[in-house]
Amino acid sequence: MSVARLLAEGANLGPKGAKMDVPPALSFSDEDKIGTIQSHDDALMTTLRIKGYDVKRVMVDQGSAAKIMYPNLYKGLNLRPDDLTAYDSPLVSFDGKTVILKGQIRLPVQAGSKVVEVNFIVVDAYSFYISIVARPWFHALEAFSSTLHQNVKYSSGGRIEEIQLKASELPINGSVEEAKCENLEKVVIGDDPEKFFQVGPQLPPKKKEELVEFLSRNVDLFAWDAYEAPEVDPNFICHHLNVNPSIIPKKQSPQRPSKEHVDVVRDEVMKLKQAGAIKEVFYPE
Known part of the structure; x- marks a missing residue:
């Protein structure tokens, strides 16, 4: 696939003998498939340098305009709520649910020799990805991507630069080697x-x-099961539900599981309560 503009036949090429600076062609070939597993349906994921740190598992998404930062990166960069500016536009996740937004922050993103300022929307939601860069980043970088070749290319200083997966994350010589x-x-x-x-x-x-x-x-000092580690400090680890705290909880219609299932669940709940891992709460109707 070539994305270079070709000169039309018969176009005015200027005086005979004059030298012209022809920009290099941005294209993808079978050679760019080396080191990838074919065929595949993988999204394009790479490593970028954000605010001076190498950040892995960054999804490159040309189908969206939203640049996303997830909690892991927000905490890893030691950002604070005071660093964020307000962002009120609604955002919908991959599963169609509305995401709780923390705010927005502008950070430098380096790809090869180019640095682009990106406005990240900080969200309070879980994702396999650490961050997502989207169309505005592509346009600022003047880059083109190919998910088939797992590659992003752009022109810089008269030469073509590439953004690929790290060599350590790819199979060697195009072969699939089982991780051992x-x-x-x-x-x-x-x-x-x-x-x-x-x-x-x-x-x-x-x-x-x-x-x-x-x-x-x-x-x-070791806990051999969940019941030996009650009351874990939430500053160490904490599970969050992506729910809107302003919404009143609604009682669900009763389910009728099998007796065996009920007995197993009851025993497990009692163990967790005795260990102090959970507690019973009541909500007004």
Whole structure:
């Protein structure tokens, strides 16, 4: 696929012998498929430098005008609510639901040798992606993309530059290699076979001995199931529901699951209540 403009036949080429600066053609060929898994239906995802940091899992979306920043990046850049400006336009997520907006912030985004200022909309929602860049970023960069080739190209200083996935994230020489993990060695702690650590077999013997001794000495710091870790500090980890706090909860119509299902759910709920992981709350009708 070529996106370069070709000179029309018979066009005025200027005086004979005059030198003309012909811009390089922006195009994609089969060579650009090397390192990708064909055929595929993957979205275009890459790594960009945002506010001086290399940010992975950035989705490149030409079908949208909204540049999105998700909570992981917002926290990772140590941004504060005071850094944001108001943004009131409604935003709908991929699943068709309205997303709660935190605000907007303008940050530099570097792709290769070019830096473009981007207005990110900060949202309070979960996503596999860390951020999304969209059409305005493409237009400012004067870039073209191909999801088939998993590649973005743009002209800079008379040459073609590319934005691709990191080499470490791609198969080598176009072949699909199964990701493999070394066989870990199980180290049982005490008499309970369900309580064990796994260490790498390639670890030097002295290092392995020191690691196992350290883990055994601090075994009381580990939680072996959810019931051993009640009242976790929400500053450490916290699950949020993407709901509008101004909406009054509505009681759902009763469901009629099987008795076996009810018994399992009741036992699990009682365990969580006894562990202090959950508590019962009541809402006015």
